[in-house]
Amino acid sequence: MAVYTEVGDTELDAFLAEYDIGEAEALKGVAEGVENSNYLLTTTKGQYFLTLYEKRVNPRDLPFFLGLMDHLAARGINCPQPIHGRDGGTVRTLAGKPAAITSFLHGLSPHRIGVKHCGPVGEALAGLHLAGRDFALKRPNALSVQGWRPLFDGSRAHADSVAPGLARELGAEIDDLEANWPTGLPAGVIHADLFNDNVFFLHDRLSGLIDFYFACNDALAYDVAICLNAWCFEPDRSFNATKARALLQGYDKVRPLGDEERRVLPLLARGAALRFLLTRLYDWLHTPAGALVKRKDPLEYLAYLRFHRNARSLADYGL
Amino acid sequence: MAVYTEVGDTELDAFLAEYDIGEAEALKGVAEGVENSNYLLTTTKGQYFLTLYEKRVNPRDLPFFLGLMDHLAARGINCPQPIHGRDGGTVRTLAGKPAAITSFLHGLSPHRIGVKHCGPVGEALAGLHLAGRDFALKRPNALSVQGWRPLFDGSRAHADSVAPGLARELGAEIDDLEANWPTGLPAGVIHADLFNDNVFFLHDRLSGLIDFYFACNDALAYDVAICLNAWCFEPDRSFNATKARALLQGYDKVRPLGDEERRVLPLLARGAALRFLLTRLYDWLHTPAGALVKRKDPLEYLAYLRFHRNARSLADYGL
Numbered sequence: 001m002a003v004y005t006e007v008g009d010t011e012l013d014a015f016l017a018e019y020d021i022g023e024a025e026a027l028k029g030v031a032e033g034v035e036n037s038n039y040l041l042t043t044t045k046g047q048y049f050l051t052l053y054e055k056r057v058n059p060r061d062l063p064f065f066l067g068l069m070d071h072l073a074a075r076g077i078n079c080p081q082p083i084h085g086r087d088g089g090t091v092r093t094l095a096g097k098p099a100a101i102t103s104f105l106h107g108l109s110p111h112r113i114g115v116k117h118c119g120p121v122g123e124a125l126a127g128l129h130l131a132g133r134d135f136a137l138k139r140p141n142a143l144s145v146q147g148w149r150p151l152f153d154g155s156r157a158h159a160d161s162v163a164p165g166l167a168r169e170l171g172a173e174i175d176d177l178e179a180n181w182p183t184g185l186p187a188g189v190i191h192a193d194l195f196n197d198n199v200f201f202l203h204d205r206l207s208g209l210i211d212f213y214f215a216c217n218d219a220l221a222y223d224v225a226i227c228l229n230a231w232c233f234e235p236d237r238s239f240n241a242t243k244a245r246a247l248l249q250g251y252d253k254v255r256p257l258g259d260e261e262r263r264v265l266p267l268l269a270r271g272a273a274l275r276f277l278l279t280r281l282y283d284w285l286h287t288p289a290g291a292l293v294k295r296k297d298p299l300e301y302l303a304y305l306r307f308h309r310n311a312r313s314l315a316d317y318g319l
Numbered sequence: 320m321a322v323y324t325e326v327g328d329t330e331l332d333a334f335l336a337e338y339d340i341g342e343a344e345a346l347k348g349v350a351e352g353v354e355n356s357n358y359l360l361t362t363t364k365g366q367y368f369l370t371l372y373e374k375r376v377n378p379r380d381l382p383f384f385l386g387l388m389d390h391l392a393a394r395g396i397n398c399p400q401p402i403h404g405r406d407g408g409t410v411r412t413l414a415g416k417p418a419a420i421t422s423f424l425h426g427l428s429p430h431r432i433g434v435k436h437c438g439p440v441g442e443a444l445a446g447l448h449l450a451g452r453d454f455a456l457k458r459p460n461a462l463s464v465q466g467w468r469p470l471f472d473g474s475r476a477h478a479d480s481v482a483p484g485l486a487r488e489l490g491a492e493i494d495d496l497e498a499n500w501p502t503g504l505p506a507g508v509i510h511a512d513l514f515n516d517n518v519f520f521l522h523d524r525l526s527g528l529i530d531f532y533f534a535c536n537d538a539l540a541y542d543v544a545i546c547l548n549a550w551c552f553e554p555d556r557s558f559n560a561t562k563a564r565a566l567l568q569g570y571d572k573v574r575p576l577g578d579e580e581r582r583v584l585p586l587l588a589r590g591a592a593l594r595f596l597l598t599r600l601y602d603w604l605h606t607p608a609g610a611l612v613k614r615k616d617p618l619e620y621l622a623y624l625r626f627h628r629n630a631r632s633l634a635d636y637g638l
Contacts (some may be wrong), residue, residue, distance in 0.1 A: 006430070008430035009427040009428065009430055009520070010431065023522075025425040025426070026423070026424075026426065026427065026519075026520060027427055028347070028349045028350075028351065028359050029349065029350035030348065030349065030359075031347075031348035031349060031350045032347065032348060040349075040359055042425065070626045106344040106361065107344070108328040108343060108344075108345065111325070111329070112327060113326055136586050147499070201328070203342075240483070
């Protein structure tokens with residue numbers, strides 16, 4: 001929840017003059033997203049979403065992110081669609097920050113995840129993978145296997161303060177995953193952060209996908225593995241195979257997973273759990289108590305990691 | 320900026336079933352207000368504002384606040400209008416908190432206050448005072464003269480850490496104001512917090528007044544005195560008499576200030592400056608560094624207080 005940069009009424013009017021979406025009638029800072037400042041913008045022509053990109057987003061990545069949303073929206077994916085200014089561009093400066101306007105998506109994120117959500121999520125993820133196939137720009141995944149050791153190095157010394165033996169367990173895990181991480185899987189654009197707060201539903205139908213600011217190029221099945229972590233564990237940290245089956249069957253309906261992808265899925269899921277564990281651990285150890293951003297418990301993902309480490313095949317995932 | 324209480328999609332649907340405003344299509348936590356959790360709610364019928372009342376609001380005050388908004392809206396004041404449920408009520412429980420839905424007001428708060436804003440603010444304040452005359456409920460002003468000494472007692476011991484000599488200056492100020500505070504002035508419902516973030520403009524016309532959660536019964540001229548502090552000082556803390564004249568003339572156009580009100584206005588303005596100084600000082604000393612709420616510099620109001628202390632008549636306020 002965050003609005004880091006305030007936008008004045010006169011600078012907003014000047015900014016909007018570069019677009020053809022009417023005049024500002026309301027601007028509300030939205031308590032959403034931890035990376036950027038987000039505003040809900042109401043103009044004489046409708047509702048829009050205004051994002052000011054803060055320091056955690058590299059401005060050089062913006063053409064990828066905004067180009068991707070444009071590309072996906074043009075292919076029928078319900079995602080925020082960048083609004084082009086009169087000069088054709090989608091990024092300009094507001095209050096000293098790079099800023100963009102997108103369409104406003106209707107829908108609500110499911111708070112209590114049910115099996116009924118998992119099938120549509122699988123379908124939507126596969127749809128996104130297919131729609132992204134011919135997107136021309138590339139962005140490497142800085143949070144995949146080659147990024148984990150440096151990330152861990154920033155937390156290792158204090159990891160055992162979070163749980164005894166954690167440093168040793170994570171070190172062994174990284175050794176193992178580095179040695180066995182699969183290569184050559186079908187790759188393309190992945191969302192890389194498709195958690196429930198990034199998926200909207202309306203009347204039990206999936207109505208939109210948002211927040212493409214972790215999107216990158218990687219193995220498509222790794223995105224499925226992220227979703228298994230994001231959607232299929234219960235609040236008591238137990239794995240719900242019924243949810244996993246629904247998610248995987250939904251995905252398969254639109255883009256069937258290949259044999260090799262199915263074989264390595266438990267390993268990819270283990271890597272995905274480690275990835276979120278490592279960023280949460282880093283934030284846990286480096287965020288001052290009482291800061292604006294709420295810290296999330298890294299140990300949740302330790303439980304997930306252990307589940308995936310013990311899984312042997314897709315039978316453990318309900319298939 | 321705050322959303323303290325999260326609202327789930329299913330509990331929102333159940334809550335909305337008690338109203339006749341359609342079904343939820345979007346819910347965005349708004350980074351606005353430090354007292355309550357606020358959401359912008361989009362339904363199939365339009366845009367609304369949803370407020371969950373947090374611990375700093377006394378639930379027993381809600382009939383006053385919501386009744387007042389109803390009363391004012393019915394008399395043509397552009398303020399949030401409470402939406403009545405099917406049972407006629409405006410307050411019910413959501414996510415364990417008292418909650419209400421109001422209409423959504425269009426407009427933007429002016430960030431850089433100009434003379435052009437001050438006349439309309441004066442007019443709107445006077446209009447609010449006239450419209451509130453026959454409102455039946457009463458709420459005493461806990462932050463008027465009798466509340467200042469107890470508030471100061473909570474900060475006195477550490478006041479000098481903020482500015483040397485501050486404790487002594489404020490103590491003398493309270494003695495003086497307690498001895499000379501006027502009584503018997505025309506009284507009624509006052510807004511008591513009409514700062515620029517609580518006033519909306521659209522195309523240089525005042526389009527709405529919001530945030531009635533400090534509203535109470537007190538001398539009407541004290542509300543004018545609050546606005547002199549809120550609207551007429553420059554960023555360098557100097558007083559802008561042109562803005563004050565515009566504000567007072569705007570007010571006079573709708574409800575002319577009486578002779579006694581004009582005579583005591585500098586004293587009321589001094590009291591109003593002290594009131595905001597004291598709450599800011601208290602928050603400054605009692606808010607942990609890095610907390611969700613941004614602390615505001617109390618010394619700004621020390622400068623205002625000294626200006627009003629030296630003012631002798633309305634000539635110092637541009638009249």
